[in-house]
Amino acid sequence: MKELRLMKGNEAIAEAAIRAGADAYFGYPITPQSEVLEYLMAEKPYERTGMVVLQAESELAAINMVFGAGSAGRKAITTSSSPGISLFQEGISYIAGAEVPCLIVNVVRGGPGLGTIQPSQADYFQATKGGGHGDYHLIVLAPASVQEMSDFVPLGFELAFKYRNPALILTDGLIGQMMEKVELFEQMPRATEFDQSWVATGKTPDRERNILTSLDLDSANMEKHNQALQAKYKKMRQEVRFEKFLCDDAEYLIVAYGSSARISQKTVQLARDKGIKLGLLRPITLYPYPYEVISDLADQVKGILSVELSTGQMVEDVRLAVNGKKRVEHYGRFGGMIHSPVEVLEAFTEIFLNH
């Protein structure tokens, strides 16, 4: 029987972590995502599945606890919001360099600095282009519903272990705080099906010691390590996920992810009511990015609008995909403000139809 529940996005992340068989959660409170830690502490997952939950003294500590637990080959997860995610970056860079799988959730709020506690999508660059120092990438998933907040937790773990790479769920305060119906998946085992030969759990006589490090003082070796990482990122491209909405006959296209995709879906319907053939492409993976499908759609449509809760970040990837073939513009409210479907339609009309 389906297990349906009305939940906040943040609560769905927490419940999904337990059900996905996570071994450990380490976190530090920050609005608008503190419900994750609160839910887990109340739920006593150590009694349900043996999962560890620990409130760390800082985001620096939390991400490094994740580094430790992940290095043991365990499924470790942490969640935070923008300012806390900035503090994670050092650890994320080391984790990516040492190729340790883990799952990180960013419930984005407006910035820069302490910014605001309202939703934003202004951490796109940080999430998809590295964030910390060095040439590395995270696998980035962008849920657009509370259901996906739940579903992307096991998916994130799966991809993280498949590629031995940190995965990030990039969501925002809108989806984190919003309540929706969720169909919960059944409890999964805490074990993973993926290779565990690399883990640091104690050197047994049958193998060499395992060293999880991001350091190599020999630059020639470090170059090779970087080449191997790049080869891995190239392989990850097969994981591209996206959703098309009314694209088949579209003359214009909106590209939007997460909360902006939900808003833009309504915009598309409003446009269709007026006889404007507008479609929506929703990237689900932001890294790897669906460049190819956007490039293909660019051949079909007259213009593309990238809609984000930012001053324009993802629009750069849309432009890379379109490569000058068609006009690409950006629209979005920012700093914690949220655009309405009508505002998006008005912006689209102003940019593409009135000129």
Place this chain on the structure above:
Amino acid sequence: MKMELSDIIKEENIVYRRTPLMTDKILSYCPGCGHGTTHRIIMEVIEEMGIQSQTVGVAPVGCSVLAYDFMDIDWIQAPHGRAPAVATGLKRVMPEKFILAYQGDGDLAAIGTGETIHSCNRGENITVIFINNGIYGMTGGQMAPTTLPGMVSSTSPYGRDVKTMGNPIKMTELVAHLPGTYFVTRQAVHSPSAVRKAKKAIRKAFENQKLNQGLSFVEVVSSCNSGWKMTPVKANKWMEENMFPFYPLGDIKVDGIMVKKEESQKIQQP
């Protein structure tokens, strides 16, 4: 009769052998540095306890960042100062394993202060080995959190002026006052007797993990002859005359109980 080395190295003549848990890799440390000796006695303890397959080390950033090259156990190389947090993550998901955080003074007492204090305060059931040589060795002899008042370093070229540069921090005394620490001691490895005592302390620090009573913290006061710009012999003498009065050797907390001051004084005296 001419004697070959092989005539001497015979099973019956062997009075000492290197633990097989030290790798064949030549140590990258300077002659006279305490890291090598400390590495060896940690590995001897792990060998004697038979826990190689159950031990995971966390290496810091600093001279001992390459500790994993020399000690034949599984390792994670942590960001600067974060070793106790990484160790916490490891221990929480593998409470039955022995977890070692190996750190220098810059790592543990400056950039990692928060992680050190809180892992100690939570009583993480891990072993922290803290090498204190009062200087940043790896980066070329800069002032450390533990640099003595008046001590010259490349960033305190006229001596550490405590009025403007702050005071050296006695992290070991500090963490001893936290309820989460179970065993807190300060040792050295500059003489055979000191090595024996330090090894005993490190053994206890690992044995304690079986008790699950809290964190075991072993400071090892070490010389850094390169950073101090002295010969190894002179550096050891300087350490005895200057470091030990400020960082007195001996147990500070044993089995969760603070050692009485008189007793601790007694332990300091040879």
